[in-house]
Amino acid sequence: MPKFVHIFFLIFLFTLLNSTLIFSQNDAGRLSGNFQLEAQYYNPDSIIGAPPIAEKVLSNSFANIIYKKGNFTAGMRYESYRNTLLGYPEGFSNQSGITYRFAQFSSDQFDITVGNFFEQFGTGMILRSYENRPLGFDNALEGIRAKFRPTYGLEMTGLIGKNRLYFGLGQGIVRGFNIDANIGDIFKEVLPDDMVLKFGASAVSKYENPSSATLNLPGNVLATSARVNFIYDAFSLESEYAYKINDPTDFNNSTFNSGSGMFLQTTYVGEGYGVTLAAKRIDNMDMRSQRSSFLFETAMNFLPALTKVHTRRLPTLYPYATQNNGEFGLQADVFFVIPEDFPLGLGGLNGTTVNVNYSEIHGLDTSHTSEFTYESKFGVPVFSSEKLYFRDFNIDIETYLSKKVKINFGYIGITYDQGVIESPGKSVLHAYTVYGDLSYTLARNNTIRFEAQHMAVSHEDLSKTQPINGSWVMGLVEYSLAPSFFMSLWNEYNYGNKDVEMRQNYYGSQFIYVKESNRLTLGYSRQRAGILCVGGVCRFVPASNGFSLSVTGSF
Amino acid sequence: MKYLLLSLITMLTVTACDIIEPPYKKKIEVTPRDTSDTLSPLRNVLLEKFTGSVCTPCPPANDVAKEIHEIYPLVSIISYHAGKLAQPEPSQGYVYDFITNTGIELGVAFFKAPAPENIITPMGVIDRIGFDTLSKVRVGHKIWLTEIPKRFPIPSPVAIRIYPWYDPSTRTLTVSGQVHFLENGFKDYNVTLALVEDSIIKPQKQPDGSKIVDYLHKNVFRSNIPNNAWGTPVSTTDQPKGSKVTFTRNLQFAPDSDWVPKNLKVVGYVYRNFNTPTVSREVLQSTSKKVSIVP
Numbered sequence: 086m087p088k089f090v091h092i093f094f095l096i097f098l099f100t101l102l103n104s105t106l107i108f109s110q111n112d113a114g115r116l117s118g119n120f121q122l123e124a125q126y127y128n129p130d131s132i133i134g135a136p137p138i139a140e141k142v143l144s145n146s147f148a149n150i151i152y153k154k155g156n157f158t159a160g161m162r163y164e165s166y167r168n169t170l171l172g173y174p175e176g177f178s179n180q181s182g183i184t185y186r187f188a189q190f191s192s193d194q195f196d197i198t199v200g201n202f203f204e205q206f207g208t209g210m211i212l213r214s215y216e217n218r219p220l221g222f223d224n225a226l227e228g229i230r231a232k233f234r235p236t237y238g239l240e241m242t243g244l245i246g247k248n249r250l251y252f253g254l255g256q257g258i259v260r261g262f263n264i265d266a267n268i269g270d271i272f273k274e275v276l277p278d279d280m281v282l283k284f285g286a287s288a289v290s291k292y293e294n295p296s297s298a299t300l301n302l303p304g305n306v307l308a309t310s311a312r313v314n315f316i317y318d319a320f321s322l323e324s325e326y327a328y329k330i331n332d333p334t335d336f337n338n339s340t341f342n343s344g345s346g347m348f349l350q351t352t353y354v355g356e357g358y359g360v361t362l363a364a365k366r367i368d369n370m371d372m373r374s375q376r377s378s379f380l381f382e383t384a385m386n387f388l389p390a391l392t393k394v395h396t397r398r399l400p401t402l403y404p405y406a407t408q409n410n411g412e413f414g415l416q417a418d419v420f421f422v423i424p425e426d427f428p429l430g431l432g433g434l435n436g437t438t439v440n441v442n443y444s445e446i447h448g449l450d451t452s453h454t455s456e457f458t459y460e461s462k463f464g465v466p467v468f469s470s471e472k473l474y475f476r477d478f479n480i481d482i483e484t485y486l487s488k489k490v491k492i493n494f495g496y497i498g499i500t501y502d503q504g505v506i507e508s509p510g511k512s513v514l515h516a517y518t519v520y521g522d523l524s525y526t527l528a529r530n531n532t533i534r535f536e537a538q539h540m541a542v543s544h545e546d547l548s549k550t551q552p553i554n555g556s557w558v559m560g561l562v563e564y565s566l567a568p569s570f571f572m573s574l575w576n577e578y579n580y581g582n583k584d585v586e587m588r589q590n591y592y593g594s595q596f597i598y599v600k601e602s603n604r605l606t607l608g609y610s611r612q613r614a615g616i617l618c619v620g621g622v623c624r625f626v627p628a629s630n631g632f633s634l635s636v637t638g639s640f
Numbered sequence: 641m642k643y644l645l646l647s648l649i650t651m652l653t654v655t656a657c658d659i660i661e662p663p664y665k666k667k668i669e670v671t672p673r674d675t676s677d678t679l680s681p682l683r684n685v686l687l688e689k690f691t692g693s694v695c696t697p698c699p700p701a702n703d704v705a706k707e708i709h710e711i712y713p714l715v716s717i718i719s720y721h722a723g724k725l726a727q728p729e730p731s732q733g734y735v736y737d738f739i740t741n742t743g744i745e746l747g748v749a750f751f752k753a754p755a756p757e758n759i760i761t762p763m764g765v766i767d768r769i770g771f772d773t774l775s776k777v778r779v780g781h782k783i784w785l786t787e788i789p790k791r792f793p794i795p796s797p798v799a800i801r802i803y804p805w806y807d808p809s810t811r812t813l814t815v816s817g818q819v820h821f822l823e824n825g826f827k828d829y830n831v832t833l834a835l836v837e838d839s840i841i842k843p844q845k846q847p848d849g850s851k852i853v854d855y856l857h858k859n860v861f862r863s864n865i866p867n868n869a870w871g872t873p874v875s876t877t878d879q880p881k882g883s884k885v886t887f888t889r890n891l892q893f894a895p896d897s898d899w900v901p902k903n904l905k906v907v908g909y910v911y912r913n914f915n916t917p918t919v920s921r922e923v924l925q926s927t928s929k930k931v932s933i934v935p
Binding site: 136138302331 | 663751783845849
């Protein structure tokens with residue numbers, strides 16, 4: 086970013102602060118913000134592969150400052166990576182500066198933003214700019230965005246910009262248009278009160294210099310989508326179809342095929358139960374505003390993983406990463422409550438909540454028709470192991486045994502094609518986890534929780550897999566004195582590792598202090614290497630050993 | 641105004657669409673370069689690529705390097721084995737260790753890797769352009785063929801000649817050479833001589849995870865001459881246009897060395913070793929020459 090932009094924003098901020106102080110008596114607007122510091126001290130630990138870190142201490146930090154007065158909002162975010170925490174994308178390393186700044190005017194009918202902004206069209210299949218700090222993901226757009234609402238229930242959005250690429254911008258220019266119409270709001274009395282019908286359509290085009298020594302690349306790549314959302318009483322249906330013209334890149338192996346995406350989800354929520362069924366099909370829908378990007382750099386869209394996000398520690402070793410080049414997925418999620426008066430005491434004290442979830446993801450059946458094109462069949466043999474990338478059946482049960490005792494236990498069975506999801510050449514593995522935790526309320530706001538997990542892992546082809554981590558067991562104790570103090574201790578033991586030297590304990594502890602909107606976290610952990618995924622977007626997390634400090638606050 | 645803005649964006653968006661019909665591949669026409677005059681400022685380009693025996697995406701990158709050599713024979717290529725995917729995996733039959741300390745040191749520096757394991761493969765560095773700008777120094781193999789020709793039109797301020805020969809009786813490699821200054825030059829120019837070996841047949845993991853046991857490894861970096869990652873200064877003083885600096889360097893082969901002399905060549909290159917006013921390691925000129933063997 087040019088220096089003059091920094092100077093301009095510093096002057097702007099200084100002026101704002103001064104004006105706030107001077108005119109605070111005259112409704113000079115509202116200044117708010119938040120900050121976060123994440124730092125870690127690293128010890129080398131050669132057994133688990135934690136490398137020596139020359140700086141010893143690495144840190145990521147940022148602060149947002151937002152000024153709002155009436156219809157006008159302006160803000161900026163300062164970020165600093167000195168040097169970036171281990172595992173974060175290296176492009177952030179040893180950099181700091183203002184990475185996000187914007188000015189926005191917003192009224193009932195009109196909304197215009199200049200500078201940086203986040204935006205999503207529909208489910209995000211052709212455009213979504215967002216940030217996820219734990220992942221190190223931020224593809225904010227920089228440019229101009231206008232929204233117009235000619236009548237209640239109708240909104241049109243147009244934007245032009247470039248995606249953020251660390252402390253700079255991607256090469257491609259992104260242009261987009263979106264329209265959302267809520268029929269019930271536009272045409273009063275047309276629909277019953279308990280019915281909602283929404284239509285939406287989007288078009289996104291990126292331009293990138295099509296220079297290539299070997300291929301005739303498209304300069305302008307257009308993607309379009311259309312969607313319908315319908316809600317009637319307790320039933321809802323969400324659907325979207327997206328299409329993209331040819332866009333050969335490193336990520337899709339330079340195919341000149343067009344891309345398509347379909348998403349369908351239906352939900353019914355009754356008294357004490359709910360059912361969600363979802364399906365999606367993606368074929369060549371990786372979209373980036375810069376062809377030469379790496380990992381998730383300059384991603385233009387978001388293709389959600391149709392799998393449950395597990396929060397238990399051991400199954401997070403094998404999360405599903407969306408395969409943007411092609412996949413077919415199904416998911417069913419059912420929850421119900423066993424009433425408290427159910428026989429055999431199965432309803433617990435206040436009813437027992439049961440959540441059953443099943444998902445499976447298959448690769449598409451494709452065959453090459455030329456060096457640069459392929460055919461893909463629409464359907465896949467579901468409920469089979471053919472090109473099965475991922476399958477997850479899990480059940481979670483939670484109930485109160487008494488006013489003081491709550492239990493939560495369950496089972497997670499995962500089939501995971503490590504060769505597809507992580508790196509080619511590895512084999513399919515099966516991970517079966519059982520877990521249970523018990524919370525005991527010692528006194529008002531004073532709770533202790535115990536948790537145990539066991540994950541049995543088997544590999545289909547041992548000759549293809551290195552390292553063979555095998556099975557794990559884990560225990561955790563957590564004590565909370567709400568609302569200010571939390572403390573936890575845990576240990577994961579990789580007792581099933583094929584390499585005897587790698588049968589290691591991965592232990593840790595954490596102390597959290599919360600005061601109003603500020604939070605201080607101190608911790609120590611010996612962390613195994615693994616994959617961190619949020620919504621199907623993943624990055625590798627290397628092994629580490631050391632103390633960590635986290636401070637967050639807002640004003 | 642608001643209608644105009646939205647209409648404009650809509651129009652720009654929906655009309656901006658370039659559907660490509662076959663043929664998808666361009667016909668590459670290479671203009672022959674006159675290389676008869678070795679003191680010509682015509683630039684030869686250096687591609688330093690990082691690879692590994694168990695790196696599944698690396699064979700396609702090696703194919704691109706091979707294509708580059710066929711189209712532009714004057715491009716010098718050095719292939720460093722470094723990073724996690726270059727480490728031998730004896731249990732899977734990848735026993736041979738190609739890794740060198742120089743490869744690791746350069747990889748860590750180019751990619752700002754926190755540790756040798758974090759060196760990315762496959763990845764390339766073209767003439768070390770943008771050394772201090774992380775987003776530019778690394779170049780994915782899919783665009784090597786696009787980026788390399790962009791360097792050709794830029795005249796080089798130096799020319800380099802090298803003459804490598806190997807004496808089997810003493811197991812010593814000697815390289816003599818000259819750096820010619822076609823423009824005023826600086827003392828902060830370094831010259832590096834890299835010994836690379838072709839035609840090494842060792843296993844290589846393929847994109848589908850399978851193993852080719854008799855894979856042909858080309859341009860494999862063995863050592864610098866002398867064994868120093870960053871080379872040595874061309875001169876201790878600034879040099880005027882038209883001057884020439886000569887040099888001679890030796891490398892004694894280790895007794896247990898399995899390098900095959902007839903498959904060896906030396907890549908020589910001169911680069912800016914500037915730290916002020918800006919950091920630069922840009923390669924100014926490069927050349928490669930097969931090693932002659934003393935009868």
